[in-house]
Amino acid sequence: MSVLSLPKRLAAAVAVFGLFGAGGASAVTGTAVRPDQQPDFARVIVRFKAQADAVKARPLATRVTASEARDVAQVRGTTLGLRHAASLHARLSLDSRTHVYTASGMSSAELARRLAQDTEVESVEVDRWWRHFSVPNDPLYATAASAGVTAGQWYLKAPDATVVSSINAPAAWDRATGTGVVVAVLDTGVRFDHPDLSGQFVGGYDLVGYNQGGTATSTQIAAANDGNGADSDASDPGDWVSQADIDSGALGSTCTSDDIGNSSWHGTRVSGLIAALTNNGQGMAGLAYNAKILPVRVLGKCGGWASDIAAGMRWAAGVDVPGLPTNPNKAKVINLSLGGDGSCGSTYQDAINAAYNAGATVVVAAGNGVENDDPTKEGGIAVGTPANCNNVIAVAGLRHVGTKVGFSNLGPQVTISAPGGNCVNTTAGSTCLYPILSTSNVGTTTPVAGSGAFNYIGTGTSFSTPLVSATIALMLSSNPALTPAQIKAALQSSARAFPTASGVAQCVAGNSAQPQLECNCTTSTCGAGMLDANAAVAAVAPTTNTPTTPTTPTEPSSGGGGGGGAMSAFWLAALVLAIVALRWPRAGVKGPSTP
Numbered sequence: 001m002s003v004l005s006l007p008k009r010l011a012a013a014v015a016v017f018g019l020f021g022a023g024g025a026s027a028v029t030g031t032a033v034r035p036d037q038q039p040d041f042a043r044v045i046v047r048f049k050a051q052a053d054a055v056k057a058r059p060l061a062t063r064v065t066a067s068e069a070r071d072v073a074q075v076r077g078t079t080l081g082l083r084h085a086a087s088l089h090a091r092l093s094l095d096s097r098t099h100v101y102t103a104s105g106m107s108s109a110e111l112a113r114r115l116a117q118d119t120e121v122e123s124v125e126v127d128r129w130w131r132h133f134s135v136p137n138d139p140l141y142a143t144a145a146s147a148g149v150t151a152g153q154w155y156l157k158a159p160d161a162t163v164v165s166s167i168n169a170p171a172a173w174d175r176a177t178g179t180g181v182v183v184a185v186l187d188t189g190v191r192f193d194h195p196d197l198s199g200q201f202v203g204g205y206d207l208v209g210y211n212q213g214g215t216a217t218s219t220q221i222a223a224a225n226d227g228n229g230a231d232s233d234a235s236d237p238g239d240w241v242s243q244a245d246i247d248s249g250a251l252g253s254t255c256t257s258d259d260i261g262n263s264s265w266h267g268t269r270v271s272g273l274i275a276a277l278t279n280n281g282q283g284m285a286g287l288a289y290n291a292k293i294l295p296v297r298v299l300g301k302c303g304g305w306a307s308d309i310a311a312g313m314r315w316a317a318g319v320d321v322p323g324l325p326t327n328p329n330k331a332k333v334i335n336l337s338l339g340g341d342g343s344c345g346s347t348y349q350d351a352i353n354a355a356y357n358a359g360a361t362v363v364v365a366a367g368n369g370v371e372n373d374d375p376t377k378e379g380g381i382a383v384g385t386p387a388n389c390n391n392v393i394a395v396a397g398l399r400h401v402g403t404k405v406g407f408s409n410l411g412p413q414v415t416i417s418a419p420g421g422n423c424v425n426t427t428a429g430s431t432c433l434y435p436i437l438s439t440s441n442v443g444t445t446t447p448v449a450g451s452g453a454f455n456y457i458g459t460g461t462s463f464s465t466p467l468v469s470a471t472i473a474l475m476l477s478s479n480p481a482l483t484p485a486q487i488k489a490a491l492q493s494s495a496r497a498f499p500t501a502s503g504v505a506q507c508v509a510g511n512s513a514q515p516q517l518e519c520n521c522t523t524s525t526c527g528a529g530m531l532d533a534n535a536a537v538a539a540v541a542p543t544t545n546t547p548t549t550p551t552t553p554t555e556p557s558s559g560g561g562g563g564g565g566a567m568s569a570f571w572l573a574a575l576v577l578a579i580v581a582l583r584w585p586r587a588g589v590k591g592p593s594t595p
Contacts, residue, residue: 038253040104042111043091043127045307045347046080047098052120054079060096066323070213073099073322080121084114092212092307093322094314094351100127100307125345129254131303132187132266132338132462153285153437154400155419155467163434164402164499164530165419167467169287171534175541178288178473180480183274184316184331184360185466186309187267187338189236189297194268194439195452196276196283197293202329204234204295205315207308212323222250223300232325234295238263240445241301255302262444266462267295269455270337272439273466274473284437284454287470287533290477294331299338309338310351313362317355332476335469336364336386337462344389356391361484363469364389365461366396367409382509383411393472393488396526397421397464399518400434402499404507404526406517408461411509414527416491417498418467421459436463471533479540486540494539495529498522 048055054076060069070090077088077099088101103111108126115124156169182202192201209220209229216229222245226237241259245251271293276286296312298304315321318330334355352362367384387394388411397408397420404410405422423432440455442448472487482490498521507519507526523529 037107037109039107042086042103042106042108043100043305044102044108044112044115044124045094045098045100045127046077046115046124047122047346047350048076048120049122050097052097054120055097060093060322062096062320062322063326064322065213067213069093069322073101073212077101080115080118083118086111086114090212092210092311094307094311094347095354096322097122098347098350100305123346125347127347128306128340128342129303130299130306130309130338130340132264132299154434155421155436156285156287159496163400165398165400165417167287167418167471167531168534169285172471172474172537175534175537176474176478177278178275178291178470179477181288181291181333181473181476182294182329182331183288183291183333183335183469183473184294184296184312185267185271185274185335185337186296186298186312186316187270187335188239188264188299189234189267190271190293190295191236191265191268191439191441191447191451193447193450194272194441195450196280196439196454197268197271198277200271200275200277200286200291200293202292202294203327204232204297205312205324205327206231206234206297207312207315208297208300208304210308210311219250219252219254223254223302225301234297236263236265236267236297236447238443238446239266239299239301242445245301251301259302263441263447265441265443265447266299266337267297269438269440270335270462270466271295272454273436273463274335274470276439283452284439287467288473288477291470291473292329294327294329304338306345306347309336310347313351313355317358317360319354319358330358331360333469333472334360334362335466336362337460337465339365339367339384339387341367341369341381342385344385348386349389352386352389352391356484359483361472361487362386362392363465363472364392364394365465366394366411366414368397368407368460368462369409381409383409383413388413391484393468393491394527395461395465395468396521397459397461398521398526398530401501402521402530403501403504404516404519404521405459407459408464410507410516410521410525412524414525415488416468416495416527416529416531417521418464418531420461420464423459432459435459438463467533468531471531471536474533474537475540478537479542482540490539491531491536492528494532494535495527496532496535497529498526 058072060072073090073093077090081088086103088103092100112124112126115121154163157166158168159166207230209216209224240263241255246257275291275293276284278285278289296316298309298312311321315324315327316331316334318327364387366387369381393415394413396414396417397405398417399405399422405420421436422434440453441451442453500520504520507521
């Protein structure tokens, strides 16, 4: 058996390239310097101390206009920059004390080092560029299977001896369908015009190219690819990259020739797995088909900024973000099929905590990684970020037989595993046996209006994650009072045990020196077990307490056995009447005289 390895750069989803807020750049080909390592451009996220003079001098409320938020952030940034020989430009405020700043003439690392020494700064970190966890345009993965167990949505069906990791959706649908639950999809945006997603969206926002109170730069607009910066339209215009994009340098150093490819329609694919219309006689079935999708666009051509993703999490959960309108459709579940390498920084962790405290469960892909860009060591690396942050549900990917699929990251931070699709027993040019099916668009670059495409989208933890998000929507529609902590505990306790495949090595925690194309999962590498949607919903179903009829103590019977209840009622009534009769004053009768 073979598991096809992913092209190095996109499979790793960690070599993230981008330079937003800067002017045009010369054409870039091949591997480029990451935007957080550019020698002459810096973008950082600064959190001021609560007692800083800059904060106390002019407090910033979370419910303000974009221009008001920019003014306050800029005043703070200007003062801070003067102390460290840097001209800081305010871009985005994440809360009342946290702001994104850019500067030229130095690297992000250098600017972060300078600002971290300031007595008014609580923390500072480089604002990094992130990508969705997708699988590249490998011809084998893109081939639709047409027969046998490989056809259709095998991953939703009841598990059996052949397809072990399927999540048992039909039984879950007898209990819940997601009614009343909003799931936020932070991704490339969505195609609102897909027929099998008609009526499944509520509101949404586009954060790509956001400049607080200012106009998006030409580079930002090029990467956003919708002709403008941030607005309330979360439509996906396509994220294709052409040779012309690279040659013109219109995207700055955001993209390289490695990024050339067709539009992914990634957010639409993720949304379909969660809430595609079901029982409508066409297309596919969404797992939580009566839930609603809140699309939050945070990824454009080649990816997006961590700060935009953090702001998107807060906004989706109903947490006020300075300069952004209030979200009237608060999400109870937030799906992040994206990420990169490294440890969890305070920007992501603070945003996750804010969403968690607002009652939203954040579900994150563990990542599709290769070690040191070596495809022979595919999947041997640790869980990416933000999946390695606290207060999230991190999802790893499984093959149809329940073993870890080669591309999936792994480690103790994983909460649970779900089907990620895999191609096995194949030769060059043959079909992919176990791909994931979802909604898409037929456009290779720009979208084709009204396209009702359904593609076998291949494999990836990007597609394991929405299966977990949708299961949580089912759980919440059954029991809306659940907290994120209760949801996580129920998912873990209801998970099915991992199988042990003969002749397959045991998984080793992330960054193993050995290749891990396929391995037998353990609870310390792939989470608590395999997702079981039906068991998860059953585990949180509200208990129905049937009130018991209180019984009346019975009097001893002097006769036959039957009629104890009636006799006790008779004697009780007689006793009450006797007491009343004794206490009621009778006419003409006097009590005894007092001596």
